[in-house]
């Protein structure tokens with residue numbers, strides 16, 4: 116079973132992914148952590164030393180490596196399904212789940228964790244709200260191609276497993 120979690124920054128992909136993998140008794144991968152370990156650089160330093168394009172290329176390479184593993188839950192970065200046809204690659208290999216959250220909830224969550232995220236580092240509250248709105252508009256069409264969509268404000272492990280089993 117290959118399960119890939121998608122969603123905007125701050126939607127809770129990693130926390131939920133760990134719980135889901137534990138319950139299903141399969142491996143858990145976090146794509147950003149995997150990149151940081153393999154390249155021995157943090158995500159912010161990849162963005163600042165190189166640029167976003169370099170990060171997206173690395174992200175594609177590491178995504179495909181993980182997708183070739185046997186059985187896992189993978190938590191992607193917020194932008195992963197939105198670049199380099201990754202959404203098609205993800206959907207070809209496994210079952211994708213979009214953790215959906217409204218703009219207001221995302222802004223509230225992200226206002227507490229800006230520093231690890233280069234796309235929103237240093238933004239004031241109003242700028243953060245504008246950025247989330249702008250990115251969500253662009254990215255939603257990719258997220259919505261996931262096989263399953265769940266509400267990130269009301270996520271229930273048992274319900275998600277039930278939905279996985281009916282696919």
Ligand code: S3P
Nearest residue numbers: 123124125147192193194232233
């Ligand atoms: C990004 C989200 C981040 C990370 C990078 C870019 C994005 O992951 O991959 O900073 O483009 O939305 P999280 O969703 O885990 O914050």
